Amino acid sequence: MKIKVLVADDNSFIREGMRIILNSFDEFEVVATVEDGTQAVEFCKTHEVDVALLDIRMPRMNGVEATRLLTEATETKPLILTTFDDDEYINDAIRFGAKGYLLKNNDPERIRDAIRSIYHGHNVLQNVVLDKLKLSLGDPTPPVNKPPIDVSLFTERELDVMAGIAKGLSNKEIxxxxxxxxxxxxxxITSLLNKTGLEHRTQIAIYYLTGRTR
Incomplete structure (x- = not known):
């Protein structure tokens, strides 16, 4: 069964380019391309869509608001795919339920892997985005080799895995x-989620880098 993907972007060149790229992978079916968040939400409410690729800045409804509505009203998993990495958008998108946040300048294979990971229940946060989020949380230079957490709570291997997640590595790369x-x-990762009471790997990364669970 193919992963059903919707692409929302107000730039027709981006929409068509993304459709062609994704359809070149046998595992995807681009079921719709739309030009704003309103159309994305309306389509996902009436059609089966597994992952919605959402641009941030779109007319009528931006990607962040669309993320909130999709999370509340559908089973579609939102992936923010944008040229912008503004702090305000990162925080809001994650808070409203975005499962991933990537910049558009990624290779097609990276975007493919992100969609695949999100479809299978994982979260994806690119390093540059994680750095921005880290800054917005008020900790601009947390040392990765000395995380601001109680290391006695975790095994050495668990700490290694957390460090990998904080670096933006996939399970395969770790x-x-x-x-x-x-x-x-x-x-x-399951053990880490149980010990910390967190819900997904993005929160593990934030916890490892800042010592904060919320």
Whole structure:
């Protein structure tokens, strides 16, 4: 079964380009391309859409507001895909339920991997976005090698996995770096979520970098 994707962008060139790129991968079906958040929400309310790629700045309704409505009213998982990495948008998009936040200048394979990860229940946050979020939380230079958390609560391997998540690595990349299987990485992430009471990997990254759970 193919992953059903909607693309929302007010630039027709971007919409068509993204449609062509995604349809070049056998695992995706672009079910609609729309030019604003209002159209995205209306379509997802009446059609099955797995992942919605949303631009931030669109007429009538921007990607952040569309994210909020999609999260409240549909099963569609929003992925913010934009040329902007403004702090205000990052915070609001994540708070309203965005499952990922990527810049448009990524390679098609990176976008493909992000959609795939979000479809399978993971969250994706690009490094440059995570850096912006870190700044907005008031901690501009938290040292990754000495995280501001109580390390005694975690095993050495759990800390290694958290560090990988904080660097924006995928489970596959973490597994290669630590020489363990992807399944083992997933088990460690489950353990971390249970210990911290957090809900997803983006929150783990924020916790590791800032010591904050909220």
């Amino acid at each position: 597994s290669k770096e630590l020489f363990i299987s992807e399944g083992t990485v997933a088990n460690y």
